[in-house]
Amino acid sequence: MLIKNKSQLFLLLIVVFFIPIGCVQGQLGKDNGGEYHNGMVVCAYPDAAQVGLNILKKGGNAVDAAVAVQFALAVTFPAAGNIGGGGFMVYRSAQGETNTLDFREKAPASASQNMYLDSAGNVIQGMSLSTHLASGVPGSVDGMVEAHKKYGKLKWEELVQPAIDLAHNGFKITKRMAADLNRETAEFKKLNEGKSYLLKDSLWQEGDVLVQEDLAKTLERIRDKGRAGFYDGIVADELVDEMQSGKGLITKADLQNYHAIWRKALIGRYKEYKIITMPPPSSGGVALLQLLQSVEKYPLSRWGFNADSTVQLMVEAERRVYADRSKYLGDPDFYKVPVDSLLKPAYNTSRMSDFSWDKATPSASIQPGKFVAYESDQTTHYSIVDHDGNAVSITTTLNGSFGSKIFVKGAGFLLNNEMDDFSSKPGVPNMFGLVGGKANSIQPGKRMLSSMTPTIVEKDGKLFMVVGTPGGSTIITSVFQTILNVLEFNQGMQQAVNSKRFHHQWLPDLVYIEKGALDSTTHAKLEQKGYKIIDGGPGGRVDAILKTKWGYYEGGADPRGDDTKLGW
Numbered sequence: 006m007l008i009k010n011k012s013q014l015f016l017l018l019i020v021v022f023f024i025p026i027g028c029v030q031g032q033l034g035k036d037n038g039g040e041y042h043n044g045m046v047v048c049a050y051p052d053a054a055q056v057g058l059n060i061l062k063k064g065g066n067a068v069d070a071a072v073a074v075q076f077a078l079a080v081t082f083p084a085a086g087n088i089g090g091g092g093f094m095v096y097r098s099a100q101g102e103t104n105t106l107d108f109r110e111k112a113p114a115s116a117s118q119n120m121y122l123d124s125a126g127n128v129i130q131g132m133s134l135s136t137h138l139a140s141g142v143p144g145s146v147d148g149m150v151e152a153h154k155k156y157g158k159l160k161w162e163e164l165v166q167p168a169i170d171l172a173h174n175g176f177k178i179t180k181r182m183a184a185d186l187n188r189e190t191a192e193f194k195k196l197n198e199g200k201s202y203l204l205k206d207s208l209w210q211e212g213d214v215l216v217q218e219d220l221a222k223t224l225e226r227i228r229d230k231g232r233a234g235f236y237d238g239i240v241a242d243e244l245v246d247e248m249q250s251g252k253g254l255i256t257k258a259d260l261q262n263y264h265a266i267w268r269k270a271l272i273g274r275y276k277e278y279k280i281i282t283m284p285p286p287s288s289g290g291v292a293l294l295q296l297l298q299s300v301e302k303y304p305l306s307r308w309g310f311n312a313d314s315t316v317q318l319m320v321e322a323e324r325r326v327y328a329d330r331s332k333y334l335g336d337p338d339f340y341k342v343p344v345d346s347l348l349k350p351a352y353n354t355s356r357m358s359d360f361s362w363d364k365a366t367p368s369a370s371i372q373p374g375k376f377v378a379y380e381s382d383q384t385t386h387y388s389i390v391d392h393d394g395n396a397v398s399i400t401t402t403l404n405g406s407f408g409s410k411i412f413v414k415g416a417g418f419l420l421n422n423e424m425d426d427f428s429s430k431p432g433v434p435n436m437f438g439l440v441g442g443k444a445n446s447i448q449p450g451k452r453m454l455s456s457m458t459p460t461i462v463e464k465d466g467k468l469f470m471v472v473g474t475p476g477g478s479t480i481i482t483s484v485f486q487t488i489l490n491v492l493e494f495n496q497g498m499q500q501a502v503n504s505k506r507f508h509h510q511w512l513p514d515l516v517y518i519e520k521g522a523l524d525s526t527t528h529a530k531l532e533q534k535g536y537k538i539i540d541g542g543p544g545g546r547v548d549a550i551l552k553t554k555w556g557y558y559e560g561g562a563d564p565r566g567d568d569t570k571l572g573w
């Protein structure tokens with residue numbers, strides 16, 4: 006296939022990185038049926054959901070179940086579940102206390118701003134994606150240790166053991182997973198000389214049992230030693246040896262210096278709902294709140310789901326918000342992110358004042374906004390609610406599907422390629438077509454900007470929804486649409502997740518639509534106004550839980566993947 010321009014490249018990347026993880030319509034996520042009053046787990050893989058449910062049933066709380074699901078996904082869903090990556094957790098206790106945990110990867114201490122540029126200052130293609138240099142210092146294990154220390158109820162060992170059992174005894178792979186592994190075989194071989202992880206002599210088939218002995222050993226070390234079982238000792242040695250074998254940067258000191266950070270939840274409102282979401286270094290929470298503010302005063306429910314006015318308004322809001330993202334969002338420990346200014350309702354309303362209902366606003370005419378005063382970002386998501394009503398929303402990632410596709414020899418886990426989420430060079434798009442500048446430039450120890458948007462919604466002071474998704478740059482718009490599907494278009498949780506989605510991100514100036522998202526009349530009306538519409542996107546596997554007005558939980562497990570909802 007000939008790539009003629011950046012838009013086509015972006016579309017190809019969406020297809021390569023996300024469709025393989027199961028963008029096949031029509032297969033509903035698994036569900037144990039019924040109305041659940043005692044708790045629920047919704048995640049990307051059936052065996053991991055079962056692990057979470059078992060923990061809830063034996064008296065574990067939502068954080069206990071989350072820790073167990075994180076490790077179980079590292080075994081059963083290696084495309085994105087991980088111990089070699091990072092993520093974000095948004096927490097809301099049954100009593101309404103909120104908190105977030107940032108276990109995002111960090112640039113190694115010897116990383117530098119121009120590390121992916123050649124001598125002429127051009128980005129070296131692929132260097133931040135599929136080399137040892139692509140990996141940030143992993144945060145997931147420390148994140149789980151910290152989450153458990155603060156909120157866990159069951160013993161750590163009990164939470165890690167189910168993942169060890171899955172790795173050691175093996176589990177049956179789904180049809181999608183067999184296809185994913187077969188697709189990656191050549192890359193795994195090319196990038197992992199002398200290693201034989203996730204490989205088989207013949208093609209993988211649905212129902213094959215996948216055993217991962219080295220990963221089981223690594224998980225045993227984490228079970229027995231906690232943080233030290235990963236950031237110190239044999240696993241740390243193996244990770245650093247792996248780095249040295251491929252000129253990677255992560256050192257023992259980088260591992261020892263990695264710490265997850267508790268950050269105050271970002272809180273906003275949409276009508277009568279309180280939105281509890283992730284602050285920077287995610288761009289997701291800020292962008293979600295900006296988007297909600299941008300559309301709040303318009304009669305969306307009257308216009309209806311995916312009606313032309315609805316789509317036009319949301320696309321114009323997305324165009325403006327992603328322009329802001331490109332300039333103002335980065336790691337708050339390195340760059341003063343103007344969160345307060347970006348979240349002033351008047352600012353977002355004024356940003357929407359210059360669009361015309363008659364004609365698409367060209368992105369070339371939109372620049373990041375200016376403030377009166379400067380005041381003081383393949384991935385997977387799981388949503389969990391426990392018996393008491395504590396809720397956890399976690400999005401975790403290796404970045405691309407199977408991360409860098411490089412395994413740590415001896416330790417059996419995949420390394421992330423999260424460094425690509427930095428801006429390698431101002432204005433040059435990353436894997437997701439996102440551009441950035443100084444705020445998200447590479448610096449030693451800095452966290453790369455993320456789009457992950459784990460979110461919890463409250464109504465009348467009570468838990469209402471737990472939501473999030475993978476999907477790179479489309480994460481923010483998928484969460485935005487899923488929330489509006491329930492709040493404005495009266496959809497139930499599963500319906501809101503199933504509903505077809507669309508996406509705009511300022512640059513490239515295109516509306517990506519999922520097949521069937523727009524009827525032909527709406528499609529034609531938008532094209533007449535100058536919107537360039539492309540079929541094929543977006544990605545995303547939204548996994549969410551709704552507390553219904555009847556008091557039971559309704560899960561939404563994305564039918565685009567093997568996503569599964571289990572309750573009790």
Ligand code: GLY
Pocket residue numbers: 382383384402403404405423426454455456457477478
């Ligand atoms: N690696 C995708 C994100 O964090 O946005």
